[in-house]
Amino acid sequence: MSIFYVLLSVVLMLQVSRACDGNNEEEQLAAARQQSDEYFANAYGFNSNNPWGSPYYQPSARVPGYASAYAEGRAPINRQPSYNPFKKYFTSSNVDEEINQQAEGRFALGGLGANLINTGLFNNRFTPANTWRPFSNLANRIPVSVNPDFSGPLTNFDACTSPSGDAGICAPGSVCSLFGGRPSGSCVLGKVCCINAITTCGGTVTLNNTYWQSPSTAVSVPSTCALTVRMDTKLVEQLAKPICQIRLDFVSFTTLQPTVGTCSDTFMVGGTTTVAPIICGDNSGQHMYLDIPSSGITPTDVQLMFNFPTGIATRSWNIKIAMLPCGASYLAPKDCLQYFTSATGRVKSFNWQDIASTTTRQLNNQKYNICFRTELVSSQRATQMCVSTCQVTNGDAFSITTVPPGGADVVAPPGTADSIAAAAFAATLSAVGTLFADVATVGPPVVPAQRKAVCLYDFLLIAGGRDVNGIEADRYCGNALNPAPLAVPAGAAVPNISPLLAAAVPGGLATSVQVCTPIKPFRMTFQTDGTEAAITAINAPTVPVLAAADNANTGFCLDYQEK
Structure with missing residues (x-):
């Protein structure tokens, strides 16, 4: 009999121990589920402080000087009380605090599937003693990167293109209407390509x-x-x-x-x-x-x-x-007003057009950088960028600063055949550098030679630019793109220009050539001053040298190619 009581005591002690262990395991599982809930709620976009969400937002302060802060593009809607239909699936929530917050509203649906899996909808059907849980790791296998994230229909900020070629953003149709846009085409996950115009x-x-x-x-x-x-x-x-x-x-x-x-x-x-x-x-x-x-x-x-x-x-x-x-x-890189990201293309100064014009189309007070991304050419990174003038029908592909015949002074009385011929010839020439020297005017009266500016006030800068022969220049202006200077010797056979005037024509050529630079990052700088009139008074340091008047400059149009 005593043996029976001993065995009974042992059995009772084992049951008590197992019961204690079971309770402990249940507590551990509960804690693990809570951590899992919180982890997947955050990973899948659910914010317990801003759940199902109120479709509202607070308009920001209006810009001084404008009558309406949101004339178009946005329309504030009334704030709605927050509501969280999935609150029962989470072990803790601070939903009530949402009423007192001033945060932006969000539409929250994310995390539902993951939390249904992890909150025990499947797992709690198995007792702690049963270690077979077929769904215990299912949520871990769902990649966060492909989760549709319905919690923020605008947070993806994805761009789209409509069938008509207009650019827009992917958004639910109701959100598109909210912001005054029009749907045109479709995106993934049932969203529309929303085109917004003001x-x-x-x-x-x-x-x-x-x-x-x-x-x-x-x-x-x-x-x-x-x-x-x-x-x-x-x-x-x-x-x-x-x-x-x-x-x-x-x-x-x-x-x-x-x-x-x-x-x-x-x-x-x-x-x-x-x-x-x-x-x-x-x-x-x-x-x-x-x-x-x-x-x-x-x-x-x-x-x-x-x-x-x-x-x-x-x-x-x-x-x-x-x-x-x-x-x-x-x-775009810093300080690049324009940025081109293909191996070939066309770049133009503002207001350049291929039209015949007798007026100035080149704009004053321009100063900006034009940058080019280094592209792959034949599977290798480009080592140089080359530019050449565009093929034009009526306009002028390169016209920056008119090259004067001898600067502001002419070497023959104005209106004479020599003076007219010299001006016409000089107006077709390229120019490089910043200065050239006049010859003395043939009297009477005799005017001594003076320094004159060429590519000092208006120019296109191509650092390291050179032609096929390796002749290099960085500043380009005139009516042709060419780094090679031309010194016309006295007595040379220049059409319609007498030997007396030939020495007065600044260095330059009447033909444009391809100019290449190996200096990276590839970029050009375009700069013009505030006037097209002649500069007849020196005001250093901003106006250090005299310059002739410009005549109907049009700017530039260049085809570029990376090699």
């Missing part, structure tokens, strides 16, 4: 790939038409990626032509670290990259502004505004 003055845009189009009614004069581009990571549509650059693509751009190089109609940019030149005239197909401080550090408002004085002219534009996220591989 056709008024004084608005504010916050969406990537927005088009600013001229109003359907004629623009009155005098007037100002401006648009604000706002970058702020507190905005729901910019929540995922801070913005560091803006690219403007001038799909169409027609305003009044300049007067002797100076714009009456003006397009200008404010609020960027890039100093963009004032432009006008015909600029369809041109573009600009504009650097801004990271919107993740400080919100930025960039102003795009047209000023129209009195005058009759066609004024129309369609400008695509692309917001480029920090760290993107397609950002």
